[in-house]
C-alpha cells in the first residue's frame with residue numbers, strides 16, 4: 001500500500017525529528033510548528049526518512065522493512081494506518097509535512113536602506129582579551145578614538161539612509177566604548193534631537209567590558225534608557241584566562257560587582273532584547289567546553305539574561321575548538337537545558353539567549369531569509385569614518401563600503417552591497433537542504449568568511465552548534481508546555497495567523 | 501483525540517510572506533551577542 005505522497009518532498013530538510021532527553025520531537029520547518037511524538041511515530045518518521053534515501057515511494061511494507069532492519073519493532077497494518085492518519089490530519093492542517101513557500105527571495109530597493117549602525121567610538125581597549133576579533137581593540141590599526149564630528153556624521157548617515165523606516169539603531173562599540181564616554185554622551189544627545197527632527201526614534205545600545213561601569217555611568221545609562229551588553233565569560237578562572245588587563249592581571253574581580261550592580265537595576269529586562277534591556281554575554285573556547293558551568297555561575301550571581309557563544313578562531317589559535325570537542329559541547333548544551341528547566345521549576349529563572357525561540361511569534365519569513373542584514377541594512381563605522389558591512393569586517397579593506405567623508409557618504413560600494421544582499425539562505429547550497437535554515441538564516445557572514453573565505457559557504461562547526469542549540473531550545477519549549485497544561489495548544493483550535 | 505502526536509505549537513510561518521517585511525525588528529546581531537546571527541531568537545515586534 002502506498003502511503004502519504006512524498007514525491008518531491010524531502011522529509012529530512014522539512015521535518016526534523018529527533019530524540020532529546022526523554023522526548024521524541026518533530027519540528028515542521030516550513031510552518032514552524034512543533035509536535036511531541038510517541039516512540040512508534042518517531043520510528044515511522046525516521047523510517048520514511050531512510051526510505052526516501054533509497055526509494056521514491058513510501059509504502060507500509062517499506063516502512064516495516066526499515067523498522068526491522070534497524071531492529072525497531074515492526075507495526076501491524078492497523079497501527080501504521082492509525083499513525084499515518086494522524087500525520088495526514090496534521091498535514092491537512094498545515095502543521096506537518098508543510099510545503100516551503102515558493103519563489104521567496106528578499107526583494108530590496110536599489111538603494112540600500114541602512115537602519116542600524118555600529119559606531120566604533122574607540123579602537124582602544126583597557127583589556128587584552130585573547131580571542132578579540134578586534135585585535136585587542138585596535139582592529140589591526142593604531143589605537144584611536146572617534147571624534148565627535150565623525151560620530152555626528154554617522155548619526156546623520158543612519159537617519160538619512162534609513163529612508164522611510166522610522167526606527168533606527170545605534171550601537172556604541174569598540175574596543176571599549178566607555179574609553180570615549182564624553183563622545184558617547186554627546187552623540188546620544190545629538191541623536192535624540194536629530195532623530196526627533198526627522199520623526200525617527202533611535203534605539204541606542206552600548207557593548208562594554210564593564211571595567212569603567214561606575215555609578216555615574218550606570219545612572220546615565222539608566223536615565224537615557226540605553227540598552228547594554230556586558231562581557232563576562234563566567235567562572236573567575238575562565239574569565240581571567242581570556243580577559244586580562246594589559247599587565248596580565250585578570251579583570252573578573254573588578255567587573256563582576258559592577259555588572260551585578262547594573263543588572264539589578266533592570267529586573268524586567270526582556271529576554272528577547274526588546275525595549276531597554278541588558279544582556280551579559282560571554283565567549284566559550286576550547287578551554288571551557290563545560291561552559292554550562294559558566295552560565296550557571298553567572299545565574300548564581302543573580303544575572304538573569306545570559307548569552308554565551310562559541311569563539312570563532314583560526315586553527316592556529318590555542319583556544320580554537322579541536323576535533324572531538326563537538327561532543328563535549330553538545331553535552332554542555334544538554335546539561336544547560338536540563339539545569340535551566342530545573343531552575344525555572346524552582347522559580348530561579350534565568351534566560352539563555354540561544355534557547356529563546358518564539359516559534360509562533362518569531363520574525364516573518366522574509367527576515368528569516370535575509371538574516372543579519374550586514375552590508376546593506378546594518379553597517380559598522382570605524383573611528384576614521386570608514387564604513388564596513390559589520391563590526392567583524394572593520395579594517396578588512398576588501399570589504400570597505402565607503403566613508404562618511406566621501407562626497408556622497410550614502411553611496412555604498414555596489415559590489416559589496418550586492419554580495420551581502422545575495423548571500424541569503426537560498427544562495428547557500430548547504431543551507432537550502434538544512435532543517436535549521438529559518439532559525440539560522442544561513443549563519444554569520446563573518447564566521448563563514450573566516451572559515452571558508454566565501455560568503456556563500458558555511459562554517460560547518462558553527463552549523464553543528466546552531467542545530468544543537470535549536471534542538472535544546474525546542475525541547476525546553478515542549479517541557480515547559482507539558483508542565484503547564486494550560487499553555488498546551490488546543491488541538492481543536494484553528495491555526496493562528498502570525499502577525500508580523 | 502490524537503493518540504500518537506501531540507501538537508505543542510501551531511504556527512504558520514509561510515503566511516508571514518504576505519504580512520511581513522516591515523523591518524521594524526531589531527537588527528539581529530545588535531541584540532545580545534555580536535558574534536552570531538540570531539534571527540531565530542528574536543520576536544516579531546509588529
Ligand code: SF4
Nearest residue numbers: 431434440442443463
Ligand atoms: S548556516 Fe548551517 S545551520 Fe545555518 S542554515 Fe546554513 S547549513 Fe543550516
Ligand code: SF4
Nearest residue numbers: 372390444445529537
Ligand atoms: S556578519 Fe555575523 S557578526 Fe556581522 S552582523 Fe552578521 S551575524 Fe553579526
